[in-house]
Amino acid sequence: MSTNESYKGYKGAALDTLKQFEALVWSDVVISTEKAEFTGIILPRSEAADPNHVVIKLRTGYNIGIEASKISNINIEGRKEAHYKIPEKAFPVDPKKPRVKLFGTGGTIASRLDYRTGAVIPAFSPGELYGSVPELADFCNLETEKLYGVFSENMGTEQWAGTANAIGAEIERGVKGIVIGHGTDTMHHTAAILSFMVQNSPVPIVMVGSQRSSDRPSSDAALNLMHSVKAAAESDIAEVTVCMFGPTSDSYGLLHQGTRVRKMHSSYRSTFRTIGDFPIAMVDRTKITPLRDDYRKRRTDKNVIINTAFEEKVAIVYYYPNMQPDIIDSLIDNGYKGIVIAGTGLGHVNKPLYPALKRAHEKGIHVYMTVQTLWGYVQMYVYDTGRDMMELGVIPSANMLPEVAYMKLCWALGQSNDPEIVRNIMLTPIANETTEREPSNGYLILQGGIPEVEEFISKYRK
Amino acid sequence: MKDFEFKPFEEMTPEDYATVGFKSGLEVHQQLLTEKKLFCHCPAGQYSDVYHAEILRHMRPTLSELGEYDGTALMEFKTKKDIIYRINRKNVCTYEMDDTPPFLINEQALDIAIEIGMMMDANIVDEMHIARKQYLDGSIPTGFQRTAIVSVGGSLPYKDRTINLIQMSIEEDSCREVSDIGHRRVYLADRLGMPLVETVTAPEMKTPVEVAEVCEIVRRVCRSTSHVRTGMGAGREDVNVSVDGGTRIEIKGVPKIKSIPLLTYNEAMRQWNLLKLREELKNRGITPETFEAKIDDVTRFVNKTHYKPVFDAIAEGKVVKCVTLKGFKDLLKWQTQTDTYFSREISDRVRVIACLTTQPNIIHSDSHEVTLSTSEGQKIRKFVGANTEDTLVIVWGSEMDATTAANEIVIRAKEATVGIPSETRQALWDGTNGFERILPGANRMYPDTDLPPKKITEERLARLTAALPEKYWIRENWYKELNVPVDLIKDLSTSIFGNIFKIAVSEMGISPKLASTVLIQFPKRLKKMRLNVDILTEDIFHNIFSAYKNNKLSKDGILYLLVRICKSGEYKEDYLSPLATEQDLKNKVKEKIFRFENKKLYNDDNKKVLMIGMVMRDLRGRINGKQVAEYINNNIN
Numbered sequence A: 001m002s003t004n005e006s007y008k009g010y011k012g013a014a015l016d017t018l019k020q021f022e023a024l025v026w027s028d029v030v031i032s033t034e035k036a037e038f039t040g041i042i043l044p045r046s047e048a049a050d051p052n053h054v055v056i057k058l059r060t061g062y063n064i065g066i067e068a069s070k071i072s073n074i075n076i077e078g079r080k081e082a083h084y085k086i087p088e089k090a091f092p093v094d095p096k097k098p099r100v101k102l103f104g105t106g107g108t109i110a111s112r113l114d115y116r117t118g119a120v121i122p123a124f125s126p127g128e129l130y131g132s133v134p135e136l137a138d139f140c141n142l143e144t145e146k147l148y149g150v151f152s153e154n155m156g157t158e159q160w161a162g163t164a165n166a167i168g169a170e171i172e173r174g175v176k177g178i179v180i181g182h183g184t185d186t187m188h189h190t191a192a193i194l195s196f197m198v199q200n201s202p203v204p205i206v207m208v209g210s211q212r213s214s215d216r217p218s219s220d221a222a223l224n225l226m227h228s229v230k231a232a233a234e235s236d237i238a239e240v241t242v243c244m245f246g247p248t249s250d251s252y253g254l255l256h257q258g259t260r261v262r263k264m265h266s267s268y269r270s271t272f273r274t275i276g277d278f279p280i281a282m283v284d285r286t287k288i289t290p291l292r293d294d295y296r297k298r299r300t301d302k303n304v305i306i307n308t309a310f311e312e313k314v315a316i317v318y319y320y321p322n323m324q325p326d327i328i329d330s331l332i333d334n335g336y337k338g339i340v341i342a343g344t345g346l347g348h349v350n351k352p353l354y355p356a357l358k359r360a361h362e363k364g365i366h367v368y369m370t371v372q373t374l375w376g377y378v379q380m381y382v383y384d385t386g387r388d389m390m391e392l393g394v395i396p397s398a399n400m401l402p403e404v405a406y407m408k409l410c411w412a413l414g415q416s417n418d419p420e421i422v423r424n425i426m427l428t429p430i431a432n433e434t435t436e437r438e439p440s441n442g443y444l445i446l447q448g449g450i451p452e453v454e455e456f457i458s459k460y461r462k
Numbered sequence B: 001m002k003d004f005e006f007k008p009f010e011e012m013t014p015e016d017y018a019t020v021g022f023k024s025g026l027e028v029h030q031q032l033l034t035e036k037k038l039f040c041h042c043p044a045g046q047y048s049d050v051y052h053a054e055i056l057r058h059m060r061p062t063l064s065e066l067g068e069y070d071g072t073a074l075m076e077f078k079t080k081k082d083i084i085y086r087i088n089r090k091n092v093c094t095y096e097m098d099d100t101p102p103f104l105i106n107e108q109a110l111d112i113a114i115e116i117g118m119m120m121d122a123n124i125v126d127e128m129h130i131a132r133k134q135y136l137d138g139s140i141p142t143g144f145q146r147t148a149i150v151s152v153g154g155s156l157p158y159k160d161r162t163i164n165l166i167q168m169s170i171e172e173d174s175c176r177e178v179s180d181i182g183h184r185r186v187y188l189a190d191r192l193g194m195p196l197v198e199t200v201t202a203p204e205m206k207t208p209v210e211v212a213e214v215c216e217i218v219r220r221v222c223r224s225t226s227h228v229r230t231g232m233g234a235g236r237e238d239v240n241v242s243v244d245g246g247t248r249i250e251i252k253g254v255p256k257i258k259s260i261p262l263l264t265y266n267e268a269m270r271q272w273n274l275l276k277l278r279e280e281l282k283n284r285g286i287t288p289e290t291f292e293a294k295i296d297d298v299t300r301f302v303n304k305t306h307y308k309p310v311f312d313a314i315a316e317g318k319v320v321k322c323v324t325l326k327g328f329k330d331l332l333k334w335q336t337q338t339d340t341y342f343s344r345e346i347s348d349r350v351r352v353i354a355c356l357t358t359q360p361n362i363i364h365s366d367s368h369e370v371t372l373s374t375s376e377g378q379k380i381r382k383f384v385g386a387n388t389e390d391t392l393v394i395v396w397g398s399e400m401d402a403t404t405a406a407n408e409i410v411i412r413a414k415e416a417t418v419g420i421p422s423e424t425r426q427a428l429w430d431g432t433n434g435f436e437r438i439l440p441g442a443n444r445m446y447p448d449t450d451l452p453p454k455k456i457t458e459e460r461l462a463r464l465t466a467a468l469p470e471k472y473w474i475r476e477n478w479y480k481e482l483n484v485p486v487d488l489i490k491d492l493s494t495s496i497f498g499n500i501f502k503i504a505v506s507e508m509g510i511s512p513k514l515a516s517t518v519l520i521q522f523p524k525r526l527k528k529m530r531l532n533v534d535i536l537t538e539d540i541f542h543n544i545f546s547a548y549k550n551n552k553l554s555k556d557g558i559l560y561l562l563v564r565i566c567k568s569g570e571y572k573e574d575y576l577s578p579l580a581t582e583q584d585l586k587n588k589v590k591e592k593i594f595r596f597e598n599k600k601l602y603n604d605d606n607k608k609v610l611m612i613g614m615v616m617r618d619l620r621g622r623i624n625g626k627q628v629a630e631y632i633n634n635n636i637n
């Protein structure tokens, strides 16, 4: 065993002390200080923690840190290494049940703790999943494949294209539904790009994650997994969707269209919301209840279209008052090919930016306008400023969400650099990324405190 | 096993407890007096049954740090409960509902915890690691309690010995249970997340009375910091009990110290009698290896029964299961606690694990109560192939619940051949206890990945040491030496005003009797007058004592002044009226004599008493009664 592993995470004074007494991590010890004796197991130390303390797990199960400089002796009585393993059971196969494929990209849908960093590490296989969520076998015959092991903020071109191709291959093999485990932070980005890269899918493609990692009893992971697997196995919704908690209660999940969904709270379970429309369906452990009927239906053919084109030199510019034009200039100078602006109100930026936008246009950079209000359409005809900007080549993108417009522009520019072609791709909806009309309940943010809202909340579980 | 029969509670002697090897330790919970909760910024101590919203959750077991599912975890999962949280937006935020990560620990709470650790001569840890202690009963929505060891070791003086402490931790309080019926448990979340400390003593108490006395000591140490909450539910304790050959059993949530002796007595008796039951089973040749039981569905034999609970169940489409316990004849009426029998152990399990909460939830053939008819019983006995040496236990419920229940009955009966199952038990009002859940092990502790370790600095320790009040037993001894009135010593020794008492007596020369009366007894009297005594501070008392010392205030005027302060909410110098002079007194008496001149009193002897009263009323706070009485007695005839 290398020193690194033997004294996992320790450095400085604490490392010296452990070495002095040859007390490796996982040793069962009695540590003496001037004042007291502590009996327990030496644990690895988080690498981010200071170099002055030795961590032991007391017999009562609690951990404490003992200052290394106070340690006068460490008496080693044995060794007890943790073997952290999710109980693995073979996933049962029932020929009557549909075959569902679960792709793993990382995230916390199934996970365990890492001592050193205190981080949550993904762990998954059909056996492990069956060991921790045996209910999955009620819905399907599950196969799993770990595509990537990255945190969601590290998802990029390679992973998106790879996932799209993997989906294509599975559909070719005749799978009845696809579930993609994903970290929640950028799940809506991935959902958007997959909506473009994978078109005309004959089967449901359901993205799922968890807001509370499965190392905690109140985790939403198990229920989200059940909902998503049920949706993939049984629903007739052949769209790219995100399946996450509807309310914060352990009650039902919502299937959100991949291009209309957004993470709206940094930590809530019910963080994903459909913007500018309403979700496609509700799903619980016993039933799937469609809320719309305009979704693409499941088919038996395998005629999926996979197009993984992607241009990386695209940026989102989130406009704010007093923004300096050099922000745009630096994108031009750095060779960017596309810019999505999240403008204020109906899609505005200030006048000092105009020369920079004009220059961008002249350099052949494709500039699209979205709204930072998230809800609502870009409308650049209402005010002169809007008309001015259109003359500068800024193209309004209706009610496409900024992140979705970004993903779509990357994808469009991966296919062509011709302004007309790109414009045509951008403004022709593929998966409801722009819609012709916003239903009257497409914008609903209940305002807490108001009597009728409070009455509603008191009647229905949040 | 020793030949000993438990006597009635009052007749048990310390020697009897020594015979059975009684051993008990305590986990004393004490809420801390902070403004806010431990890991969020909600106000602490705002209780209300009013709620604005409900949240539904289920708890699933997870893997422990050392890699295995915990026993309790699996049990709770078997019970498949809907957990409902009632939340009031004033005292609960998204943190408690596990929808927002924890904020950094409440420093005020940590200070108080360290202070309590210091008062117990414990070693404060160098670096605190926040852990997650799993609770799958739903009492905490995250499924775990955030908790951290603040101090290790320490001791408390008790009689002629010391009681050692194992550790003290700071942790979040849990929800208050509203109801638990069938598959639905309801909690109020107002108390959730309030800071408390848990002090764990070594199992060194040898009789039930000792347990209560030591608990009182821990409680008083906490109170002597004057930084803890008091009142209903602010202090609760878990009591661990074992006897020789028994198992450490935890009785949870004992609300009153005075109920400890009877509870621990009953638990010791339960363990002792369960060990005897094991012996009896062994004598009958029933061991874990030879134990035999079977489960049958007997619904069809009782579908016309007159026994109402079973009749109603069948009418609702439920099923009836019969568990045959081979060779168990009469053992379900084996006494375990006062007026409590082995059948209760089984019934409790059925209630908790199978969620069959309506009583009765089982009937059995060892009982003489009228339940099923004799012919129904005979039909069942014949069908399941039982003989007269066997005990039949009948349970009813939905297919799923009845099956869980029947399995659990077998599990519990088999455990009788092993001894005393590790459980946590709940204190009941009559001094007995009932099954709550399987005792969780150290395996349910996980490191909290949401919060970094917290170093407790030398500066912090120095600051807290400097402000530490004296230990209450040292204070008590000093008060005794000073001849402080006996009935005030106990309260004074844990009072927030210990310091001002010391100053008043040692530096200002106030008599200990007066100082203690003013600091302890007067506030109690004011409270009875429904005045707000919370505004009384050390400073106010300092002012009062120095006014008294400088003859600006009479002894009798102190209470009157305190009333004015409490009523107005502040202390003002001009509340001090100048002391009455000899001349003031003379004038006042003259004025009163005039009023008496034209009146006829039935009893002339009362005249002086009446006059003293009238003069005192007018000169209140400015003169001592004694002086008035002397003057009137000497000058009026």
Ligand SMILES: [Zn+2]
Pocket (backbone or CB within 6 Å): B037, B040, B041, B042, B091, B092, B093, B094, B095, B096, B193
């Ligand atoms: Zn809160």
